[in-house]
Amino acid sequence: MKALALFSGGLDSILAIKTIQDQNIEVEGIYIDLGFEANKKKIDYLLQMAKKLNIKLNIVDKKDEYIKNILFNPVYGYGKNMNPCIDCHAFMIKSAKELLEEKTASFIISGEVIGQRPMSQRKEAMQCVNKLSDKENLVLRxxxxxxxxxxxxxxxxxxxxEKLLNISGRDRKRQMELAIxxxxxxxxSPGGGCLLTDINFAKRLKDYSKxxxxxxxxxxxxxxxxxxxYKGFKIIISRKAEENPVLKSYQGDIFEKMFPAGFPGPVGLIQKNAPEKVKQKAAxxxxxxxxxxxxGIIINDESYNxxxxxKEEIKPFII
Ligand code: SF4
Structure with missing residues (x-):
């Protein structure tokens, strides 16, 4: 018997795996990468943790599908910010279920705990998640x-x-005892979390996707x-040197890059279709x-004096 575990690296998902391993059931981990994780070292951390748990870990890139089908059109709406948690959980479960046959596994486990999170882990919310994703009733928590x-x-x-647990609520006492x-x-995982729940990130995302x-x-x-x-056109300018490589390595079709002409400074991006006046202002x-x-600021091989x-004049345009 084999189970696929939705693995976030948090204590609850680790304990869910341990509880099932205790029944001599093989577990393989699945991390659904949606792209909105704040912690840049998350994958390294997950791989390390999987090693300690003696499980194989599969990192599944679902960014494109998530953006197209879930992020902007969730059936059950959003939490406090841009986090469509109920639909997101259902999406992760569906994604894991698609792998059951390939991985010769029979069911899914998840570390969700009733009442632990306000939106997605209420009992009714879990029923909504199941309705969207689990007609066969194959998800065990x-x-x-x-x-x-x-x-x-x-x-x-x-x-x-009989050997499964009955933990509920926000109190972490039982989980801490089990950790011992x-x-x-x-x-x-250090300094992580989903950026869709972050108020400032949500503002940027909303402004961007308008x-x-x-x-x-x-x-x-x-x-x-x-x-x-600025006037409906998006400009991004790095705040510190560590951000420069992120903007420099942008490969999409929507922005073009901005650089200082031969002197040190930030790196920037500006929408490709911005008119000349906006480009001048961005420079x-x-x-x-x-x-x-x-x-001089170079935008697409052209130098703008x-x-x-x-700074006060820029402030009103900052998201
Ligand atoms: S916080 Fe919500 S939106 Fe973000 S990954 Fe978790 S379930 Fe998905």
Whole structure:
């Protein structure tokens, strides 16, 4: 018997795996990469953790499908920001289910705990997730299983329901006890989280998607820089040296790059279809974030003579 585990690297998903491994069931991990994770080192952390758990981990890139089908059109709406958590969970479950046959696994496990998160982990929300994604009742949530309707793996005797858990609510006490029992350490990924729940990222994403098409190419550039909307055109200027490579390596069709002509400064992007006047203004914005009062800014091989303007004058256009 084999299960596929939706693996986020958090303690709950680790404990769900441990609970099932305790029943001598083989577990293989699935991480659905949607692109909106804040932690740049997440994948390294997941691979390390998978090694400790003695499971194989599959990283499945679902950015394109998620953007096209879920992000802007969720059946169950959004949480506080741009996070369509119910639809997102259902999408992850569906994505994992598509792999069952290939991985010769029989069911899915997930570390969700009833009542732990306001939007997606209420009991009714889990029912909505199931309605969207699990007609066959193949998703087992080992940490809360005893408080939830019986699932196919339990009915068929693939897992022993008696050995599953009945954890609910936001209190992490039981999970901490189990972490001690299993001798788990370093189990939370550092500085991570989903950016769709972040108010500032959500503002940028909303502003961006008013007029522009989002593809996986633009996800990373939404995470960095100052974002400026000038007369409906988007300009992005890096804030620090570490952000320069992200903007420099942009490969999509929507923006073109801006560079200072032969002097040190930030890297920028501007919408390709911006009119000349907007390009000139973008160059003025850009020089304003250098040490120089004037100089050339290159946009698509053309140099724009630009002059520093006061930061207060840029402020109203910053998202
Ligand atoms: S927090 Fe982000 S990744 Fe998690 S379910 Fe919600 S939208 Fe999806």
């Amino acid at each position: 080992p940490l809360s299983a005893k408080l939830l309707p019986i699932t196919t793996p339990e009915i068929k005797g693939w897992v022993d329901r 029992k299993y001798d788990l350490e370093d189990y939370e 007029n522009l098409k989002l593809t996986p190419n633009e996800i990373d550039i939404l995470k960095v820089g100052r974002h400026i909307n 003025d914005f850009m020089i304003s974030y250098t040490k120089f009062d004037e100089g 630009s002059k520093k303007i006061k």
